[in-house]
Amino acid sequence: xxxxxxxxxxxxxxxxxxxxxxxxxxxxxxxxxxxxxxxxxxxxxxxxxxxxxxxxxxxxxxxxxxxxxxxxxxxxxxxxxxxxxxxxxxxxxxxxxxxxxxxxxxxxxxxxxxxxx
Amino acid sequence: xxxxxxxxxxxxxxxxxxxxxxxxxxxxxxxxxxxxxxxxxxxxxxxxxxxxxxxxxxxxxxxxxxxxxxxxxxxxxxxxxxxxxxxxxxxxxxxxxxxxxxxxxxxxxxxx
Numbered sequence: 001x002x003x004x005x006x007x008x009x010x011x012x013x014x015x016x017x018x019x020x021x022x023x024x025x026x027x028x029x030x031x032x033x034x035x036x037x038x039x040x041x042x043x044x045x046x047x048x049x050x051x052x053x054x055x056x057x058x059x060x061x062x063x064x065x066x067x068x069x070x071x072x073x074x075x076x077x078x079x080x081x082x083x084x085x086x087x088x089x090x091x092x093x094x095x096x097x098x099x100x101x102x103x104x105x106x107x108x109x110x111x112x113x114x115x116x117x
Numbered sequence: 118x119x120x121x122x123x124x125x126x127x128x129x130x131x132x133x134x135x136x137x138x139x140x141x142x143x144x145x146x147x148x149x150x151x152x153x154x155x156x157x158x159x160x161x162x163x164x165x166x167x168x169x170x171x172x173x174x175x176x177x178x179x180x181x182x183x184x185x186x187x188x189x190x191x192x193x194x195x196x197x198x199x200x201x202x203x204x205x206x207x208x209x210x211x212x213x214x215x216x217x218x219x220x221x222x223x224x225x226x227x228x229x
Binding site (some may be wrong): 032034036041042043044045046049087091104105106107108109110 | 121150152157158159160161162165175176207209216217218219220221222223
């Protein structure tokens with residue numbers, strides 16, 4: 001499986017934008033880029049996903065490099081509630097929709113985002 | 118009410134005991150998963166199920182078994198618990214079409 005590389009931790013101030021990077025240089029053409037986050041004492045929470053084009057939803061934006069070897073999760077205005085571990089995960093679209101092969105998420109260590117008031 | 122409910126939330130037991138962790142969902146999803154998380158690490162997949170008749174081993178299935186009693190229920194069993202199975206366990210569900218997984222709040226299991 002293609003792997004991702006994220007910084008161990010990042011720090012930002014409340015009400016400022018946050019850019020969380022992820023490198024995935026061995027990404028394949030059928031890999032979607034997914035982001036999840038895990039708040040303290042909770043299960044992971046889906047944030048956003050994309051394939052090639054930039055994506056926006058109510059939680060965040062996902063900017064994908066033209067060569068797809070990196071991506072950035074953007075929190076436009078961080079709040080204290082956004083303090084969490086953020087995971088960048090690749091999911092093969094064929095496995096995801098057909099059920100062929102293992103269909104679990106492969107979590108790395110993620111980025112621990114600290115928000116300062 | 119939570120969409121994905123795990124019971125119990127916390128459990129302390131002794132080595133050699135049989136333990137069952139239960140997961141139920143109200144999302145109507147066909148796929149269900151069990152993960153384990155150790156301190157400072159990401160989640161690792163134990164078992165997953167695409168429907169009631171389909172059970173598949175994940176990355177770390179040794180020492181665990183599962184049962185999919187209904188579309189909404191997926192239980193994880195430790196037949197003879199050992200201390201290195203002390204961890205946080207998460208159940209998740211997904212809709213095959215949408216792909217996003219939805220997690221419960223976890224079961225913290227301690228084996229003495």
